[in-house]
Amino acid sequence: MTIDESDIARLPKVVLHDHLDGGLRPATLIxxxxxxxxxxxxxxxAELAAWFVHAASSGTLELYLETFGHTVAVMQTEAALRRVAREAxxxxxADGVVYAEQRxxxxxxxxxxxxxxxxVDAVQAGxxxxxxxxxxSGRTLRVGTLITAMRHADRGDxxxxxxxxxxxxGVVGxxxxxxxxxxxxxxxxxxxRALAEANFPVTVxxxxxxxLESIAEAVHVAGASRLGHGVRIVEDIAIVRPDGGEPDDGEPDVGAEAELGLLAHWIRDHQIPLELCPTSNVQTGAAGSVATHPITLLRDLGFAVTxxxxxxxxxxxxxxxxxTLLADEAGWSLDDLRDATVTAAWNAFIHHDEREALVEDVILPGFAVPAAGRHLA
Incomplete structure (x- = not known):
C-alpha cells in the first residue's frame, strides 16, 4: 500500500524545527x-531556488550554513522581517501545518x-x-517562536x-x-541555568x-527538552546479527537486535524528542539517504521521532x-506519519491542555479523514 501525496498534503501537520531565515520565497529574496x-x-x-538546494547539498554543515549569508543579509529592516514572517x-x-515553531x-x-x-516585535507582527x-483562506495555524542564540557568539545570557x-x-522556547x-x-x-530557573523550555x-558528546551536553548541561536533529544518537546503537555479520553487507538482517549504549538508553527512556529533518540531514552528510535515514530505525526502536x-x-x-519521501522511500505508513505528528504535538512548547486539544481536536480527526483516500500500489 502506498500513500498518495495529495492525501499527505491534506493532513494536519506539526513542525517543530523550521528556521525563519531558511524559508524565504525566492521571489521575495530577490x-x-x-x-x-x-x-x-x-x-x-527558479534558478535561485535550484542554486540554494545545490549549494546546501555540499555534504557538510559548515558549507550548508554559508547559504544563510544571502537570506540574513536581506532581513535587516522591520519591513523585511515582517514580510518574511508573514509569508512564512x-x-x-498552505502546506497543512496547524502548529509551527519558527526559530x-x-x-x-x-x-x-x-x-x-x-x-522580535517585527517578526511577531509578521x-x-x-x-x-x-x-x-480557511486555514488555521498557530505559531510559537523559538529565540535562538548563535553558538559562536557570546550573547547567550x-x-x-x-x-x-x-x-x-509569542516566544515559547x-x-x-x-x-x-x-x-x-x-x-x-x-x-x-537562568532559563531553567524561569521554567522556560529549551531545545538545542x-x-x-x-x-554523542554534543547530545549529552545538550541534555545534561543545557537541560534540553528536545534535540534539534539528534540524528547521530545512532552512533550509540549497535545492530548485532546472530551470524556475526555486519549490517548492510548485502545479507538479510534476520534476527538482528539493537544494543543501545547508555546515552541512547537515556534519550529513549526519557522519550526526549528528536527533531529529525530527513532531507537536510542528507544534505549535510548526517544521513546517507532518506531511504536509509536513521529516523526509521529510531522509530522502530521506540524513540520519540518527529x-x-x-x-x-x-x-x-x-x-x-x-x-511523502518517507512514505515512498522508507516505507512509512499513514499510521507512522500520524504517530510522528502526534509525538510532535505532544512535545510542542505549549501547555499540556493546549497540546491535548491540538491532538484530540485537530490531529487525530484530521488523520482519520484521508483514510478512504489511500491508494494501493
Missing part, C-alpha cells in the same frame, strides 16, 4: 536583495540598527498578519533574557544554533555535525514533501 543592494547568484526565482506563516498554513536568531538581524526587541491571512522577556509575546562542532552547549551554561541543535523541514529554501522542501 526583491529584498534589490532593495538592500545585496548581490545574489541569480535573479531568476502563509506558506506553512531565528535576533542577533543576526541588527545590521540595520534594530534593537533585539525591535527584531506572524500575526500571516496567521490572519491564512484564516481568511542576553538572548536568553530576551526570550524570557517575550514569553507573553530557546535554542542555540550554528556551527556545532567546537562550540558546545557548555559555553551557554549560565543562560541555561545537537547530534548533527557533532556526535518529522521536520529545517530550512525549506535550502532543502527545496515542505513538510508534505518530507512525509
Amino acid at each position: 526583491e529584498l536583495a534589490a532593495q538592500a543592494g545585496h548581490d545574489l547568484p541569480t535573479t531568476d526565482p 506563516a502563509i506558506d506553512l498554513a 531565528y536568531a535576533p542577533e543576526q538581524h541588527q545590521g540595520g540598527g534594530l534593537s533585539l526587541q525591535q527584531v 506572524f500575526d498578519e500571516g496567521i490572519a491571512a491564512a484564516a481568511v 542576553e538572548v536568553a533574557a530576551l526570550a524570557l522577556a517575550n514569553r507573553a509575546n 530557546f535554542d542555540i544554533a550554528g556551527a556545532e562542532d567546537g562550540f558546545p552547549p557548555a559555553r551557554f551554561a549560565s543562560a541555561f 541543535h545537537a547530534g548533527e555535525a557533532a556526535g 518529522i521536520n523541514t529545517d530550512n525549506r529554501l535550502q532543502s527545496g522542501t515542505t513538510l508534505t514533501r518530507e512525509m
Whole structure:
C-alpha cells in the first residue's frame, strides 16, 4: 500500500524545527536583495531556488550554513522581517501545518540598527498578519517562536533574557544554533541555568555535525527538552546479527537486535524528542539517504521521532514533501506519519491542555479523514 501525496498534503501537520531565515520565497529574496543592494547568484526565482538546494547539498554543515549569508543579509529592516514572517506563516498554513515553531536568531538581524526587541516585535507582527491571512483562506495555524542564540557568539545570557522577556509575546522556547562542532552547549551554561530557573523550555541543535558528546551536553548541561536533529544518537546503537555479520553487507538482517549504549538508553527512556529533518540531514552528510535515514530505525526502536523541514529554501522542501519521501522511500505508513505528528504535538512548547486539544481536536480527526483516500500500489 502506498500513500498518495495529495492525501499527505491534506493532513494536519506539526513542525517543530523550521528556521525563519531558511524559508524565504525566492521571489521575495530577490526583491529584498534589490532593495538592500545585496548581490545574489541569480535573479531568476527558479534558478535561485535550484542554486540554494545545490549549494546546501555540499555534504557538510559548515558549507550548508554559508547559504544563510544571502537570506540574513536581506532581513535587516522591520519591513523585511515582517514580510518574511508573514509569508512564512502563509506558506506553512498552505502546506497543512496547524502548529509551527519558527526559530531565528535576533542577533543576526541588527545590521540595520534594530534593537533585539525591535527584531522580535517585527517578526511577531509578521506572524500575526500571516496567521490572519491564512484564516481568511480557511486555514488555521498557530505559531510559537523559538529565540535562538548563535553558538559562536557570546550573547547567550542576553538572548536568553530576551526570550524570557517575550514569553507573553509569542516566544515559547530557546535554542542555540550554528556551527556545532567546537562550540558546545557548555559555553551557554549560565543562560541555561537562568532559563531553567524561569521554567522556560529549551531545545538545542545537537547530534548533527557533532556526535554523542554534543547530545549529552545538550541534555545534561543545557537541560534540553528536545534535540534539534539528534540524528547521530545512532552512533550509540549497535545492530548485532546472530551470524556475526555486519549490517548492510548485502545479507538479510534476520534476527538482528539493537544494543543501545547508555546515552541512547537515556534519550529513549526519557522519550526526549528528536527533531529529525530527513532531507537536510542528507544534505549535510548526517544521513546517507532518506531511504536509509536513521529516523526509521529510531522509530522502530521506540524513540520519540518527529518529522521536520529545517530550512525549506535550502532543502527545496515542505513538510508534505518530507512525509511523502518517507512514505515512498522508507516505507512509512499513514499510521507512522500520524504517530510522528502526534509525538510532535505532544512535545510542542505549549501547555499540556493546549497540546491535548491540538491532538484530540485537530490531529487525530484530521488523520482519520484521508483514510478512504489511500491508494494501493
